[in-house]
Amino acid sequence: MSGLFGDLAGQEAVVAQLEKAAAAAAALLAGRPSPAGGERPPGRAQPGAMTHAWLFTGPPGSGRSVAARAFAAALLCPSGGCGHCASCHQVLAGTHADLMLIRPEGLSYGVKQTRELVLRAAGQPIGGRWQIVLFEDADRCTEQAANALLKAIEEPAPRTVWLLCAPSAEDLVPTIRSRCRVVTLVVPASAAVAKVLVTRDGIDPARALAAARAAQGHVGRARRLATDASAAKRRADVLRVPHAVTSLGPALSAAATLVRTAEEEAKAVTEELDDPERESLRRAYGEGSTGKGVAKAVRGVAGAMKDLEDRQKSRATRVKRDTLDQALLELALFYRDILMMQVGADVELANPEADLRTLAAASSAEATLRRIQAIMRCRERLTLNVAPLLAVEEMTLSLAQG
Numbered sequence: 001m002s003g004l005f006g007d008l009a010g011q012e013a014v015v016a017q018l019e020k021a022a023a024a025a026a027a028l029l030a031g032r033p034s035p036a037g038g039e040r041p042p043g044r045a046q047p048g049a050m051t052h053a054w055l056f057t058g059p060p061g062s063g064r065s066v067a068a069r070a071f072a073a074a075l076l077c078p079s080g081g082c083g084h085c086a087s088c089h090q091v092l093a094g095t096h097a098d099l100m101l102i103r104p105e106g107l108s109y110g111v112k113q114t115r116e117l118v119l120r121a122a123g124q125p126i127g128g129r130w131q132i133v134l135f136e137d138a139d140r141c142t143e144q145a146a147n148a149l150l151k152a153i154e155e156p157a158p159r160t161v162w163l164l165c166a167p168s169a170e171d172l173v174p175t176i177r178s179r180c181r182v183v184t185l186v187v188p189a190s191a192a193v194a195k196v197l198v199t200r201d202g203i204d205p206a207r208a209l210a211a212a213r214a215a216q217g218h219v220g221r222a223r224r225l226a227t228d229a230s231a232a233k234r235r236a237d238v239l240r241v242p243h244a245v246t247s248l249g250p251a252l253s254a255a256a257t258l259v260r261t262a263e264e265e266a267k268a269v270t271e272e273l274d275d276p277e278r279e280s281l282r283r284a285y286g287e288g289s290t291g292k293g294v295a296k297a298v299r300g301v302a303g304a305m306k307d308l309e310d311r312q313k314s315r316a317t318r319v320k321r322d323t324l325d326q327a328l329l330e331l332a333l334f335y336r337d338i339l340m341m342q343v344g345a346d347v348e349l350a351n352p353e354a355d356l357r358t359l360a361a362a363s364s365a366e367a368t369l370r371r372i373q374a375i376m377r378c379r380e381r382l383t384l385n386v387a388p389l390l391a392v393e394e395m396t397l398s399l400a401q402g
Ligand SMILES: [Zn+2]
Pocket: 077, 078, 079, 080, 081, 082, 083, 084, 085, 086, 087, 088
């Protein structure tokens, strides 16, 4: 089964737990006694047993949805998760008939959508194994949506398995949390991430390790930094800020650059998603055809297109916010590295030492701490909907002060 779980860097305990559970699930279907001896309720005593509600938690990039997807493939595969049959391929591509992939795209997931989801989830699996709902970012459920979800998890359909993903168990209401078996992914070591990049993506080891360090355990980001030149360039642009902020003028222009770069990146990301969605919606409504019912279809497509555009707009807002936040975290990490050098701490640095040395020698640890605090304050202000440029300018001005 290692092929399915091969993308999970440094998560050996999780992989072992999921492999055991998948074997227990197969035994349940076959009417054999479970190898883990487990029945349905999520007892702590039997982490390898099968249960109908799972909660995958872990910091961003640790691979919680990758783990959930691999587990879904293992549950639906007739050979217990071979990684190369049609069923496994369909799960990994997100097209399996018994897999519902839920990805809240706006800032929250509403009760109406959740009720529809619960209804669909109660159906029988087409392939005769399990009906799986993989709910990414389940923490984005509104309170009412969470209540609708809770009912489905409390009284599960016999063959339905819920796989919820969230940054931490505390992000879900306790009533849902307590009914789920929690799978906890850890921040993988840079070496483990680099190994995945080398073996799965054929990336050169030195480059893989540098990208893994820069991404601090975020596998997807490490892969992007190692393979996508524009992502690497944007990161380099962000990390020029500490050298650039020498006085008022440069500080203000650095702020403008930071905000613009984040907006450009967000735009690139959303455009890549938006266009195919619009295209497939048009095709679904048979645009270009003639004959009876066309006028009706045209009215239908206008409504659906408006819905789609609203959802895309809300996603664009979220991506913009996340992208700028990512840049700020990178900046904070750069100063953390400087601080580690200044106090002589023996920790793995995210940035090459050569980039840090001059700045570390030119300032004090106290000043670096103040700068890190300024970045964190800026992140906080952005979550309070302060205009981005305003918040970032305030930050770069603080960075410029010694
Ligand atoms: Zn398979």
